[in-house]
Amino acid sequence: MDDKVNPTKRFFLNLKDTIKQWFYNDEPINNNLSLDELLKSFIVIIPIHGNLYLCHYYLNFGISYFLYFNPIDFVYVFYSNNIKLLTFSILIGFLFIQLVLNFKTTQLLKIKPNILLSGLFLFTVLLSYLLTTKLTDFYILLISSFLLFGVAIMQKQSRITYYALIFLYFAYTIKLAYLEAAIVKKNKPNFTIVLNDKTYALQQDTTINHKDYFIGRVTDYIFVYNDSIKSVRVVPISEVKEIQFH
Structure with missing residues (x-):
């Protein structure tokens, strides 16, 4: 780098290069993200998911969740919001894999594993929430758009893909909170x-x-x-x- 470059400008140029290198390259994601990084990300996702969901859900009723904060709530919310998806993913996943293994054509075997997994992910999420949640056409379209975008960018298996999908997951978490609050207001559970x-x-x-x-x-x-x-x-x-x- 030219020594005559302003120190401040040099700093931001270096920062830009570092961020670009860290977030995006053409290496496979399994070489780019270690198991340790994935586990750390998962640990971070749980409280963020819980916080986003609880804050936006109770905000619909004029409640500030921060007044009643407890980290245990995050684990419960993450589990309750995702257990249905996980169950359907496992069941449908076994079926999907068996169907793929039954096809012996060379053309199918050339399909990249990430494309198969992306298709499975899209199909599973849509089916799971359609079967377990009352969704309007707007929310079905919203989820479909998010997942189709995720499938498209997964052709480049990089860090930016990984974090883009996490961001979309958080966006859907907020929408889910508002949707379920509306369902509670309509059904008015009473005992x-x-x-x-x-x-x-x-x-x-x-x-x-x-x-x-x-x-x-x-x-x-x-x-x-x-x-x-x-x-x-x-x-x-x-x-x-x-x-x-x-």
Whole structure:
């Protein structure tokens, strides 16, 4: 590099080269990302996913999740939001692999493994959420767009591909939070929660237009929404004596 280049400019040029080299090259992703890096990324993804989902979900009801923060919530949310996807991925994955192995044509065997995996990923995610979640056409289109973009850029198996897919996953996490909040507002889940002092935090109401309903719970608190006055009652788990389902 020319010594006459301004030190500040040299710094940013070096930074640009470093970022470009680190994020993107033509080496296979398995050579570019070590198992250690993948595990570290996974550890980071869990709290970010949980934080994004919980903050945006409870924001729909005027609740600041940060007031009730507990890291255990992140693990539960990550598990509950992804266990269906994981289950379908495993089941469909075995079927998909068996179908591929049954074809002996040379042309099929020339298909790159990453293309097969990309197609499996796209098919599995769409089928899983269509079977387990009430999605509008808008959200189906949104998911399809994200996944098709992911499949397209996976032809270059690089770090930037890896992190682009993670970013898209987080974007969908936020959309999922708003979608499920809308479902709760529509269905208004309702049952009986009895407190230690024998009063009710929530009392089951079988009428169609009942006003009180269950929003959700975190590690230490339960949230009950009153639709008539648009307010949330926060009940500590330690004060709950029993929960009754009729």
